[in-house]
Amino acid sequence: MLVPPLSRSYSAVVTTLRGAGCVFAEDEADLLISTARDPGELATMVEQRVRGLPLEHVLGWAEFCGTRVSVDPGVFVPRRRTEFLVGQAVRLAPPGAVVVDLCCGSGAVGAAVVAALGRGELHAADIESTAVRCARRNVASAGGQVYEGDLYEPLPFSLIGRVDVLVANAPYVPTEEIGLLPPEARDHEPLVALDGGADGLGVQRRVTAGAGQWLAPGGVLLIETSERQAPLTVAAFAHHGLDPRVAVCEDLDATVVIGTRPL
Structure with missing residues (x-):
């Protein structure tokens, strides 16, 4: 699924993520928008998420024990448990x-x-x-x-x-x-x-x-x-x-x- 260029529109990102089946679309949209440095990067990140990449791989980090941990593509994502x-x-x-x-x-x-x-x-x-x-x-x-x-x-x-x-x-x-x-x-x-x-x-x-x-x-x-x-x-x-x-x-x-x- 190709994602068209997006502005930093919260509603547009939420709609796209929800359409891809992301259960926590609103929370994910907040994270993607706050992490992306420009609209082009945001569009790329949303497309990656729509294609099924783990959110942490898209962001490049995971929240763990109250801090952000770098998580590269292909690396196991630390779980909350x-x-x-x-x-x-x-x-x-x-x-x-x-x-x-x-x-x-x-x-x-x-x-x-x-x-x-x-x-x-x-x-x-x-x-x-x-x-x-x-x-x-x-x-x-x-x-x-x-x-x-x-x-x-x-x-x-x-x-x-x-x-x-x-x-x-x-x-x-x-x-x-x-x-x-x-x-x-x-x-x-x-x-x-x-x-x-x-x-x-x-x-x-x-x-x-x-x-x-x-x-x-x-x-x-x-x-x-x-x-x-x-x-x-x-x-x-x-x-x-x-x-x-x-x-x-x-x-x-x-x-x-x-x-x-x-x-």
Whole structure:
């Protein structure tokens, strides 16, 4: 669907977005109009949104934990529910914590944790080069480092046994359910950030298996999962020597499994 050149007319943008099926057309129009630098850019942004690009990819940013996080096209968009993961990590982190963010995507989670703590040592990693480039911009203010590679593989050995807080928003959608995701996710976000394998827990199990080596005594691993999958995640934590528990936020429909490395 081609979008004709638009002025900064709120009603014209709302009408176009509503016609494309955008449920929150008014809110999206406000964001697009306030972000576009001129009518031509606005028309391009509206056309991208009409074609199904996630709003965050069109804007170039997402609102997360009260701040704007850069989100490039092809990078996983941080979800509102993941703010619960951040809150749990902050609550458990000691002052000046060493924080590691695996499967970091845009780097939003690790950056938000360290920002809330006020200070800390941040390391993040992702297997996708596009995500790594985006994350490096988002963690710069925290003085963080971002590495490209598979889970723990690219992390410096100096972190072994020193990590106070290990967070992972690893993919947890079962492979056969990928097709049920909204088109914005399945068509525009990297499959590696969505597909968790046959039961959705393939990557989670790999994160859990390696956590004990990297965590400091008393350090914690926090993984976002679903209410349905949480018992299996808990079992994986226990199998690898972590003391697990489950935290739930009904308002955000968020479930986090937390595992502590025994002292």
